[in-house]
Amino acid sequence: MKTLLAIFLLVLSGQLFAQGIEGTWKTIDDETGEAKSLIEVWFDGKKYQGKIIELLDPKEENPICTACEGVQKDQPILGMQIIFDAKKYGSKYKKGEILDPGNGKLYSLVMELENDNELKVRGFIGFALLGRTQVWHRVVDTKTTN
Template sequence: MKRWKLFVLSVFASLYLPMVMASQSPVGTWTTTDDKTGKKRAVVNLEINQGSLSGTIVRVYPQPGDTGICSKCSGKFKDKPIEGLRFLWGLKEQGKGVWSDGYILDPKSGKIYRAKLTVKGKKLYVRGYVGLSMLGRTQIWVRA
């Protein structure tokens, strides 16, 4: 009987643990929303390459006045199409669904911020900041 219980527990753990671990991963597709209107803003895809997390804007939900071009951006981002833009890069895993030490570009303002991401179930808390993390703001993205 003990062996049977141990077997059942092992099977359950082997099926359940990968789901729990996957839920802590930021990899995949996320929907972003506008802070002011609450409307969908974009669909982004996050991926890990060589231990570094990066993100690309896959689809933009146009808003009045949008041109689809990163006109306020500078450097290599200047006048690039927003769809297909790699706007998040360099984040390293800190453990337990937390990624930091990278950067995020706000295509609307053209500004680049330090970034910290925290996965909590189907929500991704994305914090952009200058200098100290407490001097920033957080957006909540939802897994698409």
């Protein structure tokens, strides 16, 4: 009985302390393998959202989203929200959307932690067969406070 209780507590503590997707993530382009940007993901009390907080080696200074539609048309990509309204379902975060500022299109979204420091992000149209998957890497703040 004590062994069963110890196993239960160990599993429960792992669940309680497992990291979620909130935080800063470095995006890696699935086609080139290059780091592209830093994305901040947060929980707004109901759903998960995300925005671009840094562009890594941009090809132009202060790029705008000329391909976007609606309110994001011709807006700066830096600071732009790209993850909208994802909800947690078990180990996955889905039923939201992700914007690709490169082509201005919104895609259905599924995200899942591969481990504490890798987030698999899939954007797709219609069925999940038509889309792209990237693995993002958690950015850990190495600054220490005294």
